[in-house]
Amino acid sequence: MKKPLVFSLTASILLATNINAQSMYEKFQEMQTQIELLQSEVIFLKQQTALNNDSDPQDEDLLEDENKEDKNEEQEVSEDEEDDLEETLEYFDAKISKLNKATSGNHLKLSADYRFSLDHISYKMANGDEINNDSFMSNRLWINTFYKANNQLSFRAQLAYQKAFGSRSGTNATMADPAYNGYENFDWITNENAYDGQIRLKSTYFLYKNDTFAGLDLPWTFSIGRRPSTNGHLIHLREDDSSSSPMGHTINVEFDGLSSKFTLFQEWGTYVKLCAGRGLSNADVKFSPTPYAKTSDIPDIDLLGLIFVPYNDGHYSFNTQFYYANNLIDMKDPNANNKSMGFETVGGLSSASANFIAQGIGHELSDFLDESLFFVSGAYTKTDPKEDKSMLGSSNQEEGYSYWIGVQFPSLISNDGKWGFEFNHASQYFRSITYAEDTNIGSKVAARGNAYEAYFTQNLIKNYLSMQIRFTHIDYKYTGSNGFFGSTSGRSMNIDKIKQAANAGDTQAKAMLSNVVDKAQDIRFYLRYRY
Numbered sequence: 009m010k011k012p013l014v015f016s017l018t019a020s021i022l023l024a025t026n027i028n029a030q031s032m033y034e035k036f037q038e039m040q041t042q043i044e045l046l047q048s049e050v051i052f053l054k055q056q057t058a059l060n061n062d063s064d065p066q067d068e069d070l071l072e073d074e075n076k077e078d079k080n081e082e083q084e085v086s087e088d089e090e091d092d093l094e095e096t097l098e099y100f101d102a103k104i105s106k107l108n109k110a111t112s113g114n115h116l117k118l119s120a121d122y123r124f125s126l127d128h129i130s131y132k133m134a135n136g137d138e139i140n141n142d143s144f145m146s147n148r149l150w151i152n153t154f155y156k157a158n159n160q161l162s163f164r165a166q167l168a169y170q171k172a173f174g175s176r177s178g179t180n181a182t183m184a185d186p187a188y189n190g191y192e193n194f195d196w197i198t199n200e201n202a203y204d205g206q207i208r209l210k211s212t213y214f215l216y217k218n219d220t221f222a223g224l225d226l227p228w229t230f231s232i233g234r235r236p237s238t239n240g241h242l243i244h245l246r247e248d249d250s251s252s253s254p255m256g257h258t259i260n261v262e263f264d265g266l267s268s269k270f271t272l273f274q275e276w277g278t279y280v281k282l283c284a285g286r287g288l289s290n291a292d293v294k295f296s297p298t299p300y301a302k303t304s305d306i307p308d309i310d311l312l313g314l315i316f317v318p319y320n321d322g323h324y325s326f327n328t329q330f331y332y333a334n335n336l337i338d339m340k341d342p343n344a345n346n347k348s349m350g351f352e353t354v355g356g357l358s359s360a361s362a363n364f365i366a367q368g369i370g371h372e373l374s375d376f377l378d379e380s381l382f383f384v385s386g387a388y389t390k391t392d393p394k395e396d397k398s399m400l401g402s403s404n405q406e407e408g409y410s411y412w413i414g415v416q417f418p419s420l421i422s423n424d425g426k427w428g429f430e431f432n433h434a435s436q437y438f439r440s441i442t443y444a445e446d447t448n449i450g451s452k453v454a455a456r457g458n459a460y461e462a463y464f465t466q467n468l469i470k471n472y473l474s475m476q477i478r479f480t481h482i483d484y485k486y487t488g489s490n491g492f493f494g495s496t497s498g499r500s501m502n503i504d505k506i507k508q509a510a511n512a513g514d515t516q517a518k519a520m521l522s523n524v525v526d527k528a529q530d531i532r533f534y535l536r537y538r539y
Contacts (some may be wrong), residue, residue, distance in 0.1 A: 117154035125534040127448050134503055135521035145173040146202040161216050168210040172202035196261040200444040211236045232266040238444040242385055245416055246428055248465050255329040257361045257387045257412055257453055260442040263287045277320030283313040306353055307335040328362045338494025354494035355393035362386055380417035389439045400437050401499035408438030424467035432459040436486045436500050447480055449528040450490040457485035474536050482528045
């Protein structure tokens with residue numbers, strides 16, 4: 009070994025050895041690996057020195073003079089290298105000791121995710137009017153933290169900031185405001201809006217895991233906190249993200265709760281996950297005569313769910329999800345002589361969904377197909393209105409369905425790029441809870457009608473900088489797709505029939521046309537930096 013190698017190893021440690029290291033924890037691991045290599049070299053050099061010192065003088069006499077000189081030079085170099093290595097080890101041992109003291113030995117990860125986006129948004133109303141925004145620009149920042157206490161216990165948190173250029177939306181809105189801007193303050197979507205410029209907590213939870221449960225060889229986990237419940241399965245593909253656990257076809261919304269996962273058959277990837285959450289708490293404000301007591305007529309909103317994955321081998325997977333949400337709400341009808349505005353409870357909702365994913369089409373048919381992905385998903389919902397209320401415009405229990413198909417494949421015109429195409433269809437009474445979907449014109453998965461989407465994502469600097477251009481077109485067949493669950497904002501009415509009634513002279517239908525979106529379109533370009 010030569011001195012330049014010693015110095016290169018030293019420099020690599022000073023540079024944290026790996027520019028892709030994402031955390032202090034990983035940097036510690038890299039440094040420890042390098043120190044182990046240095047220690048090995050010290051041992052080797054000591055052994056070489058010992059061998060040289062123990063060599064037989066008679067053997068040395070047999071060597072030619074120039075070989076003697078070479079060996080003496082090599083021994084001197086080895087001794088110098090040994091001294092350098094010893095000094096290097098002492099130096100970095102001291103540095104690591106100081107770092108451990110400063111961080112209490114914590115294995116802490118920090119990462120950042122910044123995105124600039126430019127959207128061209130257009131709406132065609134049912135009366136033929138067009139409403140556009142040619143250049144809606146926004147900033148989004150996520151700050152992620154991860155701490156691993158040991159192999160069983162870890163903690164994660166995510167802070168979020170999102171704001172339109174030159175605008176602070178929602179600053180004057182309240183939940184009691186009957187106008188639609190009141191929705192912006194709702195707890196389910198506060199981190200998914202181009203909002204007021206504040207940094208908010210998007211998720212925070214701890215995760216406990218163990219390989220045994222109640223004495224059984226059954227791996228399991230438990231977690232509680234503000235859930236990572238947005239950007240779930242399937243919807244994450246066009247977002248170029250890893251997925252959270254919910255199936256994005258029927259739920260994509262922020263909420264607080266807990267989950268517990270049990271791995272049944274590791275060789276098949278079979279697991280069941282139980283989830284429970286609270287979407288709204290009925291509690292008075294702190295500075296009231298009865299802080300945090302229940303005094304309003306809106307009950308708590310709770311959700312109980314189950315995710316069951318019978319098979320997932322990394323190539324093919326089949327996934328299912330079931331949940332029931334109670335005490336869902338809508339805005340009070342302003343024409344019903346209500347004494348106060350705000351929300352009211354209208355009923356519950358049952359939901360079931362299943363999807364099949366092929367990560368790689370076929371088996372080694374071609375590199376192109378191996379790197380392609382195909383999925384198909386189906387969903388079913390059923391409303392359960394309260395006795396004196398209606399949901400989605402009907403006082404009866406109504407069933408709805410939706411299907412979603414998509415494909416993603418490598419770019420043929422560039423390296424590290426990928427194309428995606430997706431199609432959604434939903435019936436009149438389908439109702440997903442997907443308000444947090446990152447589509448500025450409204451959730452495409454929730455659209456009662458047809459939605460078409462195409463996107464191209466390209467890595468500019470791998471693992472760090474990427475860009476995407478995305479086209480989303482929604483053709484609504486029924487109203488209320490982006491409202492709540494009752495009959496005020498969520499009423500599902502056939503848009504063609506409203507047009508026919510208006511053409512026949514129905515004045516009420518004519519008045520409705522200007523407030524009904526017939527078609528919506530969003531063309532988005534973004535630049536995204538992740539570290």
